[in-house]
Amino acid sequence: MKHSFSLAAQCLIFSSLGLAQPPAPAGRGGRGFPPPQPPSYEVRADRTVVFRLRAPDATSVKLNGDFLAAPPPVEGAPPAPAVAEMTKGDDGFWTVTVGPLRPAVYNYTFTVNGVRAIDPTNPMVKLGDRSSESMFEVPADKPAVYDIQPVPHGTVHIDWYQSASLGVPRSMYVYTPPGYEQGKSKLPVLYLLHGSGDTEAGWVSVGRANLILDNLIAAGTAKPMIVVMPYGRPLAAVMLVPSAGRGPQNANDLFADDLLKDVIPNVEKLYRASAKPDDRAIAGLSMGGGQALQIGLAHLDTFHYIGAFSAAARGNPEEAFKDFFADPAAANRKLKLFYIACGKADGLFPGSQALSDALEKHQIKHQFAPSEEGHVWRNWRDYLASFAPQLFR
Numbered sequence: 579m580k581h582s583f584s585l586a587a588q589c590l591i592f593s594s595l596g597l598a599q600p601p602a603p604a605g606r607g608g609r610g611f612p613p614p615q616p617p618s619y620e621v622r623a624d625r626t627v628v629f630r631l632r633a634p635d636a637t638s639v640k641l642n643g644d645f646l647a648a649p650p651p652v653e654g655a656p657p658a659p660a661v662a663e664m665t666k667g668d669d670g671f672w673t674v675t676v677g678p679l680r681p682a683v684y685n686y687t688f689t690v691n692g693v694r695a696i697d698p699t700n701p702m703v704k705l706g707d708r709s710s711e712s713m714f715e716v717p718a719d720k721p722a723v724y725d726i727q728p729v730p731h732g733t734v735h736i737d738w739y740q741s742a743s744l745g746v747p748r749s750m751y752v753y754t755p756p757g758y759e760q761g762k763s764k765l766p767v768l769y770l771l772h773g774s775g776d777t778e779a780g781w782v783s784v785g786r787a788n789l790i791l792d793n794l795i796a797a798g799t800a801k802p803m804i805v806v807m808p809y810g811r812p813l814a815a816v817m818l819v820p821s822a823g824r825g826p827q828n829a830n831d832l833f834a835d836d837l838l839k840d841v842i843p844n845v846e847k848l849y850r851a852s853a854k855p856d857d858r859a860i861a862g863l864s865m866g867g868g869q870a871l872q873i874g875l876a877h878l879d880t881f882h883y884i885g886a887f888s889a890a891a892r893g894n895p896e897e898a899f900k901d902f903f904a905d906p907a908a909a910n911r912k913l914k915l916f917y918i919a920c921g922k923a924d925g926l927f928p929g930s931q932a933l934s935d936a937l938e939k940h941q942i943k944h945q946f947a948p949s950e951e952g953h954v955w956r957n958w959r960d961y962l963a964s965f966a967p968q969l970f971r
Contacts, residue, residue, distance in 0.1 A: 771866025861885025
């Protein structure tokens with residue numbers, strides 16, 4: 579009964595959008611389920627991508643994607659989304675061709691009759707705490723650092739815990755490197771934080787952090803490490819309850835309590851995790867980058883490595899991190915690596931630039947790595963692949 583309701587609900591949604599309905603499964607005594615439908619995109623050899631969505635009853639279909647250029651801004655109007663109009667054929671398929679695109683993983687959705695929807699035939703889904711998108715990859719001539727490769731693989735654990743600091747149930751994803759189960763020594767730990775629209779699953783399901791670490795460790799360019807990925811909002815995990823939004827005004831302070839008082843003690847109890855500051859790093863993207871700065875710079879006796887990827891850092895950094903900038907000598911003595919990266923087209927780039935400038939002014943050692951493009955996951959995968967090999971040296 580539960581399955582038939584789910585299928586009926588799915589068909590109703592598809593029908594309301596003007597999409598072709600998925601075929602009904604065969605009965606238990608028949609030939610079983612039909613093979614899965616192919617995704618609605620085709621990556622061609624020249625790296626152009628053709629999107630084809632069957633929606634015979636739709637009157638308007640648009641493609642949305644982080645690879646599309648937004649139209650020029652209009653004064654007094656909100657920013658227009660980056661979309662491509664699709665053209666309807668006589669066969670009921672709507673099509674559009676984009677690119678060529680550089681090798682990377684991209685996000686997209688369709689807008690059908692004004693309703694935004696993921697690709698109904700693509701299982702590669704970027705799940706967020708408030709929205710979802712479909713994903714596809716334009717492959718390079720050889721595997722990328724985030725691709726699965728024939729190397730030893732680590733394990734991703736999902737640990738549930740009751741946060742004493744917050745009084746709610748939460749979960750964290752924990753990566754242990756290849757061979758962890760056979761080892762005895764304690765390992766260094768990277769606490770890796772997600773962005774504002776993501777969940778604790780984001781760095782694995784979207785960022786492919788586990789595959790990046792597998793490949794770097796196999797190549798000998800990164801040291802074996804544990805990577806801990808908690809939920810960055812001080813709320814119950816959205817895997818258990820619907821998203822409660824952004825949380826209270828002091829959300830970052832509450833999250834810091836959870837990380838320092840609940841997450842880290844739990845990790846050091848459950849795993850062979852070193853408690854030495856020289857063996858702890860904190861990094862994050864966007865919201866998580868801002869959290870890494872706030873927590874890391876205020877706790878240099880806990881974390882000696884800090885990474886800020888497209889960090890949500892605005893305003894005057896000397897005011898925001900007054901205690902940190904008050905003692906540059908102590909900062910240089912404790913910090914082993916302070917890594918800042920951001921895309922030049924990112925709206926948060928001025929904040930990263932201002933932070934780097936302030937660090938230069940106070941002669942605090944750091945790396946500033948400006949890149950191309952904007953606020954996109956393909957940048958953050960690259961930043962992790964650059965940051966991880968420099969840890970725990």
